Amino acid sequence: MTHRPDIVVLGAGYAGLNAALRLALNPHVTVTLIDPSDHFTERVRLHQLTTGRPEVSVTHPLSVLLRGTRIRHLAARAVDLDRAGRQLRTDDGRTVSYDRLVYALGSVTDTRAASDTRAAQDAAESGPAGASERAYTAESAAELGKRLLDGPGRLAVVGGGLTGVELAAEIAESHPEWEVRLLTAGTLGAGLSGKGRTHVRTTLGAMGVRVREGDRVASADDVDADVVVWSAALRPRTELAAAAGLELDAAGRIVVDRTLRSASDPAVYAAGDAAATSLRMACATAMPTGAHAAASVLAGIGSRPTRPLAFRYVMQCISLGRDDGLIQPVHGDDSPRGSVLTGRPAAFVKEQVVRSTVRSLRVAASLARAR
Incomplete structure (x- = not known):
């Protein structure tokens, strides 16, 4: 056999x-x-x-x-x-x-350098139940959502990459009673074109998000905020x-x-x-x-x-709340092209891209069932 x-x-x-x-x-x-x-x-x-x-x-x-x-x-x-x-x-x-x-x-959000986010790292590994009252990651977003309902305060997102931008925009739009800052060691949206970065900055500013670039944060302990959302890096x-x-x-x-x-x-x-x-x-x-x-x-x-x-890369897609977004066309090596798509059309394209992942998995499952 x-x-x-x-x-x-x-x-x-x-x-x-x-x-x-x-x-x-x-x-x-x-x-x-x-x-x-x-x-x-x-x-x-x-x-x-x-x-x-x-x-x-x-x-x-x-x-x-x-x-x-x-x-x-x-x-x-x-x-x-x-x-x-x-x-x-x-x-x-x-x-x-x-x-x-x-x-x-x-991968998971890398919080090894952030002492106050050890519980958030536990949440990333074993589920949101381990999230601390002060520090959160994308993996503990559900617990963060519950925390935001407890009342207004000051919130800081650490990390100016695509995930950090999406978190800051989503929180600021859905919870305008919170004071939201975004702290990044480098340039906000460093992989975007000039037009792309301008749109992100303008949109976040209109939402009330204060952006601080060139602000290297070694630990959540160093951030003066009621809630810290750590999004500085990923680790495999x-x-x-x-x-x-x-x-x-x-x-x-x-x-x-x-x-x-x-x-x-x-x-x-x-x-x-x-x-x-x-x-x-x-x-x-x-x-x-x-x-x-x-x-x-x-x-x-x-x-x-x-x-x-x-x-070969085609584009980068960023959500900026529910009704705005940024589609950044890129060259095959992921370097940005000059043109961008913004606003509701970009939000629509982003949503279709996200939906396409699950659609493709379902198609693959259907094909496997047919064998």
Whole structure:
């Protein structure tokens, strides 16, 4: 009897879930998806949870997405990776063997340099229940939304990247009674064009957000505010990979070749924010790298040539509240073009882009069911 290769995917985020669904298109392999959550979270919508609106939902049951796909979901956390034995051990005591492993545990907000956000880091790892009264991250946005309802005060968002901008705009628009500041060590929206940065500054200013550029904050303890929303950086969730001896780069991401195969273990592939590619950490890169990792795994199993990852950026999309936004067209290397789309049209395009991610996952699931 011909052996059916066992493929394990770690992580049910944008990269991991997309990889698992693409792998399931091949009826000659078995696919196991390991993730402690029973749902897929739209991370790019987390800032919307701060509005406190009951109609906002950012999760989708994995049982629905995976139904009929032959993907086995283990609702557990991987705690040990035995590369020599090609086995994973989970926190509920199970041992899972694999022929190929796709590591796609993604990233979380990096709060290691912010002492007052240790509880927020716990929330990022284990859920919003651990969020502190003062410090929050995007991962604990639901708890932040509840905190904002307790009464007006002073709030500071630390980080001038796209996530920080979206959080500041969403909070200022939905809670105008709060005094909102945005603090960034560098330039606000550094990857945007001059027109893009001007629109972001103007829009935030109209919402009452005070922006301070060139303000390096070492810790939330240093911020004079009732609430601090830490959004300064992301860190890859590669502790398991490091403990197993996989080679990591200086940023802590798994070193891979151009096919997304680990440079230190031919049975391991990495996708999304955990992979050391030249791409920035984002949903826009996680989805295609998940698909490419799956294609590389299947090509390797079938002794077919593997193709190098080819990716070109198209645009950056930013929400500025519910009725405004910024669409920044970019060159293939992610450098900004001069033109921008703003206002309600940009908000509409941003929403369609966000919806397209879930649509594409549902399409992949439908195709897998048909096999």
